Each structure stands twice: as C-alpha cells, then as structure tokens.
Amino acid sequence: MKAKQGLYMDLARDILAREVRPLPALTQLPPDFYQRTAIEVARDLLGKYCLIQRPGFPQTVCRIVETEAYMGVADKAANTSGGRRTPRTEILYGPGGGVFIYLTYGMYHCLNIVCNRPEIPEAALIRAVEPVQGLDAMCLARFGCTAVEIVEKKGPKTLLGLTNGPGKLCQALGLSRKDSDINLFNSFFHIAEEKPASDFQMVETTRIGVESAGEDALLPYRYYIAGNPFVSRL
C-alpha cells in the first residue's frame, strides 16, 4: 500500500515537472493523415499531441495515449450505424480532420476526429491523454483548483484522473458539444507529431461501453500505449 502511494507521488512529481521541460519539436499533421480508415487513424494518433490555443489563453498541450475506431455505417457501435444521418452527425459525413463532440449520458462529452473521405462517416474517439503543458489550466477546468492543490487535498492519484477518460479529458480541455463542427486546420485545436517519434508498444483490444452493439462489441478497435498510467482501463 505504502509503496503504491509512493509510486503515485513519484508520478505526480513527474507530471508537475513536465511544466518546466521544453516542448518537443512539433509538426501539425496534414489533412491526408485523416483521409484514411478510422482504424488506421486511431492507431496512428497514439503518441500524437493535441494543442489548444484559445485567444487570450496560454497554450494547453497533451499527448494521446488511448483511442478507439468507429467504423461508420457498418459498425453497430457507431453514431452513424446503418447510415443514420442527422444535423448532429452531419460533420461525420464530411472530410477527415473534422471534430465531432457529443454529449453522452446527459453529462459528459466525447471527442472524436472525423476520418476518411466525405460520405464515409468514420471517426476516431480520443479516450485518454496525458498532460504535457498547461497543467494548472486543465486542473482548474476539471477540479477548480491548481495541480498542487488537488494533490494536497485529494492525494497524488487524483492527478491521474485529470485526463484518463473521454469525459474527463473534455472537461480538462474545456471542450463541449458547442465546439463540435470545427476542424483541425482552421480552429483553436490542432494535432501535431513529434519528430523523431517517441517509441512505444501498442495494445489492441475491445472497445469500452459498447455492449449493446452485439457482435461488433467484440471487434478489436481500441488502442492504447502499453504501460501508460493515463490509460482509462486495462
């Protein structure tokens, strides 16, 4: 028990220390990165960086550590299953690089990147990220206090809960369905890669929370960085 608390404290210290480390050199991903199947995009988004630059606010940066693929019309777990098409899901039918954010369970939001070509409504769900820069801004949005304060009040493990789930990361990044319909090339939200890319092992497994999709719940469309502490579930 005590050893575990120590591990969490070490992790918390590492997360806090990121603030003072320089950012790696980042290059924005081009549109054609997203003009591929959601499976390819979801896998390749692991290790990439989300950058949020709202006018008048400091930049927030985090690294993607867990994703899922939603394969459009044929996928019973997808919002567009069976070709469903409504004003809400219209952006999914647009070109790759769009941003689709929807309200789930009446309380939380899920961030999706539109994939593939127009009329093929595939998407990559971003399920977990790790904070890289702007930690206090994220903590303020999610917990209402600074990182140091939340560690003091609730313990170091709470800091892992900052962005280790789809609803949590939207809250930390201040994203909601009001931001749906933007795209990655003309808005405050970008995704970039680090060169040279960092090395990691990928785990491929079944998606979360899609039991009602029957057989499609068994598809191996969830991907995460092995051993990363911000992955939502093992």
Place this chain on the structure above:
DNA sequence: GGCCCGATCGTCT
C-alpha cells in the same frame, strides 16, 4: 409531444 437510452464518472459499499 412523449419515451427511452447512452462511446461516463464519481461515490459508496
């Protein structure tokens, strides 16, 4: 206009 349900999370046991 009404009804049902969810790509989740936090709290409690």
Place this chain on the structure above:
DNA sequence: GACGATCGGGCCA
C-alpha cells in the same frame, strides 16, 4: 463492484 446522476437526440405516434 454496484449504482445513480442527468438530458439531448432519435424515433415513433
């Protein structure tokens, strides 16, 4: 591990 919160959207009448 179990459960309740909470509400917009999709679908049917």
